Amino acid sequence: MITPLENIIIKTLCRLLIPFIQLFGLYVIVHGHGSPGGGFQGGCILAASFVLVVVAFDLPEAKRRFSEKLNNIFCSLGVFIYAWTGWMCLLLGANFLDYGILNKILPVNPVMARYYGMFSIEVGVGITVMAIMVSLFLDLVTGGKHEEALDE
């Protein structure tokens, strides 16, 4: 169980910085196909902002903002987005993750369809990586027993 750190300097600075960290994480995710970065890196940055919440405040506060249940839903949601982007291509008659064929259901040409396909893959990877990283961190920090650690 983490002992809460009663420190006004750290709390204030974290409150100031966490939105910017999350904004930067989203920036890294959505610019993943044009510049260095991508879903994995952006997801890790988003998860780091959550870890900062746990370190600067405490565990119940962090769980109030982003509950364990929501986190588990996000774990599956990212995989769902990734897999269904691939399966849509398969259903439309191309190979798995061959995004060009997506122009049959999107109102764009095949090149832009590839762009949006890659984008949705990055978003899916980002969501899953963020949720799994947060889940791993919560496992480590509570010794694997989430709700019991909250009740203490």
Next chain:
Amino acid sequence: MSILTVVLNIVVIVLISFGVFFFATGTVGFLRFPDFYSRMQATGKCDTLGVVLSCTGVALYALHDGLSLGNILVSLKIMFIAVFWFLGGPTATHALLNSAFKSGILPWTKDGKAIIEWPPK
């Protein structure tokens, strides 16, 4: 080479030289000081100032080719690094020192006698 470019180059060279100087003194302090607290004092202060000065120099140098949108964007991104380091670095040092003190690391003294009592009564 216009006079403006020369002035810009001089400013950049001065800023980055000071930044490197502060990094070097921080490293010397980290290697030579005796205990945790004085080492963190050296690295925390000098690294912050070194990063801010170096980043400002590099951001100015990015404007070297003229004020196009791309150059300004690169320069702005580098200045964001400096600003966030300026906020985050001292706070991280503060957090480290605070938790070191709470976990009972005593400050170093020359004769080895503790200047404060730990744990406090």
